[in-house]
Amino acid sequence: MKSNSLALGLVVVAVVFFVVGVLYYLGVLQIAVSDTHAAHHTTHAILFSVLAIASLVAANFAREKAV
Amino acid sequence: MGLLQGATELFPVSSLGHSVIIPSLLHWSFKQSDPTFVPFLVLLHLGTAGALLVLYRVEWVAIIRGFFTAAVRGRITTEPERLAMLLLTGTIPAGILGVYFETRIKSLFASPYVAAGFLIVNGILLLGFETLRRRAERRAALHTKTRVEQEQSFAQAERISFRAAAIIGACQALAFLPGISRSGVTIGGGLLAGLRHQEAARFSFLLATPVILAAGAVEVPQLFASGVPVGEYLAAAVLSGVAAYASARFLLRYFRSGRLDPYGLYCIAAGAVSLVLLTLHA
Numbered sequence: 001m002k003s004n005s006l007a008l009g010l011v012v013v014a015v016v017f018f019v020v021g022v023l024y025y026l027g028v029l030q031i032a033v034s035d036t037h038a039a040h041h042t043t044h045a046i047l048f049s050v051l052a053i054a055s056l057v058a059a060n061f062a063r064e065k066a067v
Numbered sequence: 068m069g070l071l072q073g074a075t076e077l078f079p080v081s082s083l084g085h086s087v088i089i090p091s092l093l094h095w096s097f098k099q100s101d102p103t104f105v106p107f108l109v110l111l112h113l114g115t116a117g118a119l120l121v122l123y124r125v126e127w128v129a130i131i132r133g134f135f136t137a138a139v140r141g142r143i144t145t146e147p148e149r150l151a152m153l154l155l156t157g158t159i160p161a162g163i164l165g166v167y168f169e170t171r172i173k174s175l176f177a178s179p180y181v182a183a184g185f186l187i188v189n190g191i192l193l194l195g196f197e198t199l200r201r202r203a204e205r206r207a208a209l210h211t212k213t214r215v216e217q218e219q220s221f222a223q224a225e226r227i228s229f230r231a232a233a234i235i236g237a238c239q240a241l242a243f244l245p246g247i248s249r250s251g252v253t254i255g256g257g258l259l260a261g262l263r264h265q266e267a268a269r270f271s272f273l274l275a276t277p278v279i280l281a282a283g284a285v286e287v288p289q290l291f292a293s294g295v296p297v298g299e300y301l302a303a304a305v306l307s308g309v310a311a312y313a314s315a316r317f318l319l320r321y322f323r324s325g326r327l328d329p330y331g332l333y334c335i336a337a338g339a340v341s342l343v344l345l346t347l348h349a
């Protein structure tokens with residue numbers, strides 16, 4: 001499925017994941033964490049970084065390419 | 068514990084279940100509520116992941132190279148590139164479920180009785196996977212062929228669909244239940260997706276490596292900061308790696324023609340015997 005709109009949407013999703021990851025790392029986000037007093041939520045930050053990268057990869061796959 | 072974990076991690080018999088049940092049966096002084104217990108187990112898992120990296124070192128180089136090539140190009144052209152993307156697809160659901168549910172589920176079910184019960188469930192699952200595989204073999208009229216010929220009729224890991232890879236990855240979450248084997252459910256999932264036994268085992272081992280490494284990278288610093296005998300723990304991790312390497316070599320050879328049945332029967336028997344012994348010792 002090739003579509004530049006889909007690719008753009010995936011880039012936006014990647015940015016959102018990246019921001020969420022940074023917020024988890026800084027301890028600003030405390031959603032669904034095991035220790036709400038921890039300064040950093042590294043595991044969550046790593047997860048969202050991976051999701052951001054995966055979304056960027058998916059965006060590159062989705063975009064229409066010049067032949 | 069190192070040898071036990073390394074040997075049972077890759078066999079489809081649940082390392083977590085064994086590491087909960089056996090210390091209880093043998094009255095070893097491991098406290099599962101101790102804050103160093105989980106990082107210690109993660110260190111043993113790192114030994115396992117190290118063994119898998121050594122075993123698949125050439126393949127991992129091709130996979131990592133394939134990932135970057137395909138990611139930049141935006142198109143898959145070779146088998147290592149496809150395998151890299153399949154592994155990424157399988158790792159994401161496991162990562163999400165692991166980060167959000169693993170600790171809660173493990174603490175909810177961290178009892179030797181529950182682990183023994185789930186070990187029996189694991190055995191039934193393994194036998195169920197093989198029953199479904201035999202049905203697929205009958206449908207494809209393969210029952211007159213030899214086992215090796217039967218296996219050759221099924222696919223290689225690179226050929227499964229991305230949806231199947233995601234489902235197999237998500238199946239790993241079942242292994243948060245002590246007694247359910249991660250390799251068992253992923254090998255079983257691979258069989259349902261139409262893979263050869265050996266290829267299902269290979270995909271399971273490759274899928275395990277990034278998740279175990281990521282978990283280790285996060286947990287190990289806590290272990291070093293907790294004042295535990297790090298030297299002894301590292302020795303256990305090395306033993307775990309040696310046992311895992313030997314196990315992986317054995318299993319890849321075994322699955323050329325072998326099935327999951329013996330492990331299923333073992334899990335049912337081990338779970339039942341453990342339940343009886345735990346009840347008698349209570």
